[in-house]
Amino acid sequence: MADDLPITRNAASPETAAAIRAAVRGAVRMGESRLAQPGDAAGLFALLSDPLVHAPIYSLPRPLTEASVAAFIDRHLAERAAGEGLLFVREGEGGQVMGYSDVQVWPDWGAGELGGALHPSLHGQGAGGRGAAASFAWMFEALGLGLLCETAALTNVATQRLLDGLGFRRMGETMSTRPDGTTRASLVWEMTRAEWAARHGFG
Numbered sequence: 001m002a003d004d005l006p007i008t009r010n011a012a013s014p015e016t017a018a019a020i021r022a023a024v025r026g027a028v029r030m031g032e033s034r035l036a037q038p039g040d041a042a043g044l045f046a047l048l049s050d051p052l053v054h055a056p057i058y059s060l061p062r063p064l065t066e067a068s069v070a071a072f073i074d075r076h077l078a079e080r081a082a083g084e085g086l087l088f089v090r091e092g093e094g095g096q097v098m099g100y101s102d103v104q105v106w107p108d109w110g111a112g113e114l115g116g117a118l119h120p121s122l123h124g125q126g127a128g129g130r131g132a133a134a135s136f137a138w139m140f141e142a143l144g145l146g147l148l149c150e151t152a153a154l155t156n157v158a159t160q161r162l163l164d165g166l167g168f169r170r171m172g173e174t175m176s177t178r179p180d181g182t183t184r185a186s187l188v189w190e191m192t193r194a195e196w197a198a199r200h201g202f203g
């Protein structure tokens, strides 16, 4: 997360913020993905080790090791307990981790952000676009968020096309800070629940 996100800041009521935290604490699945557990460290590390997966993503641990991925999973379980974050993995046949989703939530702004990746064997076939759309709808509906705020590297054309195609509004640029303190310029998009409903509907 960047410190200056979300860009649009409408304070959620205390009741709404509490309901969002409760929904995050109670979440166990998002579509075909399940919560990442400590035992997923090796499988998730194997997915993330490919530069086609990790290079565009600023929020992943650096250095990337099985131990740092285990700590990444633990941190998300603590965020879930606080009602502020969720980490999901999607398994393929045989239990290989074929994708992950990182949900970060700002309950007091009623807002959230989705990050993630698919295994390179699945890239460029529409699975990312379909999965992201289902995940965004879930974040509005199951978590009760009113705003989604997304980022992508200036060079990440697939994610830019995906977000533009779903109707997210471009909000300019920000500087994203990696876990090792280095920074990366990011484009920013936002979409409100009302905008999502008007364009895609729910259910």
Ligand SMILES: CC(C)(COP(=O)(O)OP(=O)(O)OC[C@H]1O[C@@H](n2cnc3c(N)ncnc32)[C@H](O)[C@@H]1OP(=O)(O)O)[C@@H](O)C(=O)NCCC(=O)NCCS
Pocket (backbone or CB within 6 Å): 052, 053, 054, 056, 057, 114, 115, 116, 117, 118, 119, 122, 123, 124, 125, 126, 127, 128, 129, 130, 151, 152, 156, 157, 158, 159, 161, 162, 165
């Ligand atoms: C980003 C990612 C999830 C997208 O999933 P995907 O299944 O590859 O994407 P899709 O096939 O659904 O395509 C989405 C859009 O990107 C375009 N696209 C896909 N691969 C592309 C590529 N290599 N170069 C340019 N555009 C590309 C598609 O044409 C489509 O745009 P369109 O609807 O305007 O035609 C996936 O590529 C990935 O895991 N990348 C590595 C990690 C990452 O970048 N994560 C996102 C940042 S948090």
